[in-house]
Amino acid sequence: MDQSSGIETSDRAPLPSVDRVLATDAARVATERFGRPATVASVRARIAEARPAWRAGAAIDVSPDRIAAIALARLESEDVPSQRRVINLTGTVLHTNLGRALIAEEAIAAVTAAMRHPTSLEFRLSDGQRGERDDHVRGLLRELTGAEDAVAVNNNAAAVLLTLNSLSEGRETIVSRGELIEIGGAFRMPSIMKRAGARLVEVGTTNRTHVADYADAIGPETALLMKVHPSNYRIEGFTKEVRAAELAPLARERGLPLVDDLGSGVLVDLSHYGLERERTVQDAVADGADLVTFSGDKLLGGPQAGLVVGRADLVKRLAKNHLKRALRLDKLRLAALEATLKLYRDPDRLTERLPTLALLSRPADQLKALAGRLKRAVEAAVGPAYGVETVDLASQIGSGALPLAQIPSGGLAISAPGESGAALLRLAAAFRSLSVPVIGRIAEDRLLLDLRALDDEEALLASLRELKAAMAGEAPSCG
Numbered sequence: 001m002d003q004s005s006g007i008e009t010s011d012r013a014p015l016p017s018v019d020r021v022l023a024t025d026a027a028r029v030a031t032e033r034f035g036r037p038a039t040v041a042s043v044r045a046r047i048a049e050a051r052p053a054w055r056a057g058a059a060i061d062v063s064p065d066r067i068a069a070i071a072l073a074r075l076e077s078e079d080v081p082s083q084r085r086v087i088n089l090t091g092t093v094l095h096t097n098l099g100r101a102l103i104a105e106e107a108i109a110a111v112t113a114a115m116r117h118p119t120s121l122e123f124r125l126s127d128g129q130r131g132e133r134d135d136h137v138r139g140l141l142r143e144l145t146g147a148e149d150a151v152a153v154n155n156n157a158a159a160v161l162l163t164l165n166s167l168s169e170g171r172e173t174i175v176s177r178g179e180l181i182e183i184g185g186a187f188r189m190p191s192i193m194k195r196a197g198a199r200l201v202e203v204g205t206t207n208r209t210h211v212a213d214y215a216d217a218i219g220p221e222t223a224l225l226m227k228v229h230p231s232n233y234r235i236e237g238f239t240k241e242v243r244a245a246e247l248a249p250l251a252r253e254r255g256l257p258l259v260d261d262l263g264s265g266v267l268v269d270l271s272h273y274g275l276e277r278e279r280t281v282q283d284a285v286a287d288g289a290d291l292v293t294f295s296g297d298k299l300l301g302g303p304q305a306g307l308v309v310g311r312a313d314l315v316k317r318l319a320k321n322h323l324k325r326a327l328r329l330d331k332l333r334l335a336a337l338e339a340t341l342k343l344y345r346d347p348d349r350l351t352e353r354l355p356t357l358a359l360l361s362r363p364a365d366q367l368k369a370l371a372g373r374l375k376r377a378v379e380a381a382v383g384p385a386y387g388v389e390t391v392d393l394a395s396q397i398g399s400g401a402l403p404l405a406q407i408p409s410g411g412l413a414i415s416a417p418g419e420s421g422a423a424l425l426r427l428a429a430a431f432r433s434l435s436v437p438v439i440g441r442i443a444e445d446r447l448l449l450d451l452r453a454l455d456d457e458e459a460l461l462a463s464l465r466e467l468k469a470a471m472a473g474e475a476p477s478c479g
Contacts, residue, residue: 015054016064018043026068034075042071086437087460091409091450093359094398098439100297100304102355102455103336107302110339114331121331134319136334140341144267145281147292147309151318152337153327157187159293159306160261164196166321167257167291167314171223173198176209176242178235179228189228198223208240211250218254225251227289229263229400248288257290257314264401265294265307267344273351273361275397276405281309290314296333298399301356302340303333359453360397360407367451368392368410374460378412378449381464382427383471387415395452411450421445430470434463 021027021043030039046067053060086098094100103111124131134152141150153159164173173193180202182188193200199221203213214225227244244260251258262284271277278299284292291314296305306327308318318324329337343353351357371390379388391413394406416423424447431438431447436459440449454460 013062015047015051015062016067018047021047021064021067021071024064024068026065026072030068030072030075034079038075039071042075043067046071046074084437086439087456087463088453089411089438089440089449089451091393091395091411091441091448091452092398093356093395093453094298094401095453096399100399101301102359103303104301104340104343104354106343106353107336107339110335111332114335119331119335121334132319133328133331133334136338137341140338141307141309144341144344145292145309146285147311149312149315150307150309151315151324152296152329152334153306153308153324154329154333155297155304156261156263156265156293156295156306157192158327159308160189161192161196162306162318162321162323162327163259163291163293163308164193164198165323166318167259168193168199168223169197171199172201172219172221173224173226174201174203174214174217174222175226175228176204176213177202178204178206178209178239178241179226179230181228181230204242207235207238209242210240211242211246214242214247215250215254218256222254222256224257224259227258227260229261243287244284244289245287251290252288257311258288259291259293260284260287260289262292262294264298264300264399265292266299266401268347268350268357270299270360270402273357275360275407276402278402285309291318295399296337296340299356299397299401300340301354303336305329305333305337355455359455362452364392364408364410370451370454370457371410371412374451374457374464375412377461377464378414381467381471382414383468385416385419385423386427387417389413389415391448393448393450393452395450407452409450409452411448411452414447414449415445430467431463433470434466436463438463438467 018040022031022039027039027043030042050060050062050067054062088095088098090098120131122131122133134150137152138150141147153162175189180189190200201217201222203209203217225247227247244258248258262279262281266278266280267282269277269280281292281294289310291308291310293306293308294300296302296307308315343350351361368390375388375390382388389412391411393409393411395409396407397405414424414427416427424442424445428440428442428447431440438460440447442448
């Protein structure tokens with residue numbers, strides 16, 4: 001090492017100093033975009049990475065320009081958001097891992113406005129006093145569901161937690177064994193009840209529960225009766241379920257609240273859109289439930305939220321619970337939720353304005369025609385080693401809504417004749433590595449691209465062009 005300059009030397013090109021690298025054009029670009037501290041750190045890291053190979057005599061380019069270019073590329077890579085836009089071709093419209101419901105343009109505009117400016121989140125413009133943030137959606141929820149009052153928290157699990165803690169802490173909640181569900185992320189109803197401080201009393205059997213089972217279990221420590229939507233499964237065959245309308249008279253007779261957890265929750269009759277009918281929030285209220293809990297980001301088509309509607313006196317107890325502050329919605333999600341709920345005032349135009357319903361109600365023939373248009377572009381992208389054909393598919397709603405419902409759909413199936421399953425795994429990985437990743441699903445030795453949830457055909461075509469270049473070796477994929 002040259003002690004006077006701090007530059008490592010040999011009979012080959014020396015490793016450059018940090019200052020020499022920072023004087024290059026690429027480093028100046030990096031400094032302008034990412035700041036001097038981040039650029040200096042990246043340059044130092046790249047020099048350190050090159051040092052072992054350089055000392056070993058490897059023929060590597062350690063010029064200042066090369067080091068600067070690598071440092072800039074690394075900074076650009078690190079600057080890519082970890083939560084990225086993807087193209088959902090899985091066939092699951094409300095895909096939990098892909099963010100569930102797409103938000104309506106009206107909701108996006110409302111969120112943008114709320115981000116840019118101060119808002120009257122908890123400020124009453126009428127008298128200048130402190131307001132209540134749930135007031136922004138309370139009136140709409142009452143109007144749309146027929147309930148007396150409403151409260152909003154950050155998801156349906158929080159809605160259930162708040163309800164149980166407010167009404168059943170230290171006391172018993174009676175639930176059918178067939179409704180003690182587990183959903184994604186190992187969320188279990190018995191566990192959330194325990195966290196809420198409620199004591200679970202199971203009644204009936206896994207497949208059959210009767211009104212008498214609830215009646216026999218009621219005692220002096222009983223706080224409420226609870227119905228739980230099975231969400232992501234169905235029990236068929238020799239079964240008996242007590243409907244909420246059957247349970248409500250018993251709850252009233254014994255002076256107990258009936259809580260009906262709908263899980264997803266829907267505000268319109270899905271059969272009007274060619275889908276299987278799902279019990280609505282309005283149905284649950286009309287059936288006599290004292291409180292109904294449901295999600296905002298599933299079939300409702302809005303932002304992540306947990307909603308509770310029902311008797312005003314019970315909702316008031318939830319609102320006064322100190323947990324409510326920890327679980328409340330921020331101004332952005334409230335803005336999106338309010339705008340989404342307003343769309344339901346005009347049900348005749350819901351499929352035009354609410355992306356979730358628009359995607360779920362797309363005719364299968366339309367999707368098959370789309371598959372025909374895209375087939376050549378997919379063939380060109382994946383290359384001759386793969387076969388591509390248009391196929392009939394079956395989509396699903398997702399997120400625990402109508403788990404057995406199959407929606408006729410159309411798409412493309414990619415196969416790798418004569419190759420092992422690893423070839424399809426490599427192709428699926430290549431799709432995921434694109435600038436806008438494309439997410440399909442592998443089934444029956446084919447990579448399936450279900451087009452039901454495709455919301456931007458041009459974006460898919462751009463991703464296919466990028467994949468074509470990557471597969472041909474013309475350019476690296478942008479991961």
